[in-house]
Amino acid sequence: MKNDDSILQPIRLGTHLVPGIWRYMLPDDVFYFRVDPEVRSSCFNCPQVKAHGFHPSIRCCSYIPRVPNFLLGLALMDPGVRPVAQNFIATGYSIPEGSQVSPHHMEKSIGFLSGKLPQGSVICPLLDQNTKKCQIYAFRSGVCSTFFCRHDQGEAGAEFWESLTDLVTQVETALAQWALEQAGFDLGLYFERFETLAQDLEACSNPETGTWSDHARRQLFGVWYGREEELFQACAAQAIAHKKDLFEIAGRQKLRQTPGYDTTIRQRLGPLYSHSLIGEALPDGEPMPVRNLWYSTQLAHRNLQLHRIQASQDSGHEPHSNQQT
Numbered sequence: 001m002k003n004d005d006s007i008l009q010p011i012r013l014g015t016h017l018v019p020g021i022w023r024y025m026l027p028d029d030v031f032y033f034r035v036d037p038e039v040r041s042s043c044f045n046c047p048q049v050k051a052h053g054f055h056p057s058i059r060c061c062s063y064i065p066r067v068p069n070f071l072l073g074l075a076l077m078d079p080g081v082r083p084v085a086q087n088f089i090a091t092g093y094s095i096p097e098g099s100q101v102s103p104h105h106m107e108k109s110i111g112f113l114s115g116k117l118p119q120g121s122v123i124c125p126l127l128d129q130n131t132k133k134c135q136i137y138a139f140r141s142g143v144c145s146t147f148f149c150r151h152d153q154g155e156a157g158a159e160f161w162e163s164l165t166d167l168v169t170q171v172e173t174a175l176a177q178w179a180l181e182q183a184g185f186d187l188g189l190y191f192e193r194f195e196t197l198a199q200d201l202e203a204c205s206n207p208e209t210g211t212w213s214d215h216a217r218r219q220l221f222g223v224w225y226g227r228e229e230e231l232f233q234a235c236a237a238q239a240i241a242h243k244k245d246l247f248e249i250a251g252r253q254k255l256r257q258t259p260g261y262d263t264t265i266r267q268r269l270g271p272l273y274s275h276s277l278i279g280e281a282l283p284d285g286e287p288m289p290v291r292n293l294w295y296s297t298q299l300a301h302r303n304l305q306l307h308r309i310q311a312s313q314d315s316g317h318e319p320h321s322n323q324q325t
Contacts, residue, residue, distance in 0.1 A: 006020060011031075013035050014033065014034065014036060016145075018145045019145065021070075021239065024244065025172075026171070034301075034305065038148040038152055038161075041151065046060075048149055062124070064102075064105050064109065065144050067139065070098075070235040071139045072098055072139070073235050074236045077233065078138070081138070084136055088125060092217060094212075095220045097176045097180070098176055102204060102205045102206075102216075104206075105210050106282070108122045110269060110277055143169060146164050156308075157307075160303075163300040164297050164300075166293050167296075170288070171250040173255060173287075175239065178249055178250070179238045179239060180231075183235055191257075193220055194219075194258045194261055197219065198260050198261040198263075257287075
């Protein structure tokens with residue numbers, strides 16, 4: 001339930017910890033869902049290390065997460081996390097909407113998924129490889145918060161978490177674009193400039209780090225270039241100021257896209273990787289409305305409960321009561 005008002009602290013969704021701002025980003029009903037632990041998918045006893053030889057310090061964190069601008073802004077407000085967020089931003093992982101994968105890192109990430117590149121070609125810069133922990137755990141993205149490589153309830157569990165991932169990701173994207181406008185950022189000019197980057201993809205990535213190049217970031221941040229932290233904190237301030245209305249705001253926000261840039265990326269990667277793999281990393285088509293995604297999440301949770309009841313009956317055990325924290 002929404003019983004802790006500190007946005008800088010994680011909140012529980014069942015037994016799982018998720019970013020504190022979720023209490024406002026999502027409908028109240030989410031926190032009444034029965035969400036049992038995914039015991040088979042423990043990062044600290046990773047099943048993929050034994051099954052597929054993943055590196056024990058990296059596991060599946062060969063990925064650049066899309067952390068929305070307002071979450072990066074919240075991370076900057078946390079004294080313990082602030083240095084990590086500052087370095088992440090300064091290194092060039094972020095653009096105005098938040099951190100996004102550069103053309104170079106997208107190709108490397110897809111290569112890892114396809115098995116064409118050795119593991120570790122891309123390593124999440126927010127991962128502490130010594131402790132195996134996320135360094136911005138309380139402010140991590142929706143994908144990182146909802147990903148489990150195995151599910152105790154099989155396909156029904158996978159369906160629920162995938163539906164929740166889609167919902168949270170869409171809400172994050174909508175709020176990131178809304179927050180930019182509220183902070184006085186020229187969103188229309190930003191998307192116009194983003195499309196022009198497709199004319200020279202090589203110039204978009206830093207040849208040494210693979211992150212977004214200074215050229216690309218100057219284009220995208222415009223007058224905010226060099227003031228990235230200020231922009232992200234302004235986005236976080238807007239989220240805090242309107243926290244009671246965030247889910248409704250996300251539902252009203254019309255999402256803007258970069259079809260020309262995305263098409264160019266797909267054409268570049270097409271000869272290298274399968275269509276399905278590219279689609280997984282770079283989804284195509286119009287975004288589904290938030291209200292539809294919320295309905296799908298509710299339906300997936302209902303199916304999960306029916307599956308759990310049926311499994312209990314088949315095993316001869318009574319299903320546990322629906323207790324929630």
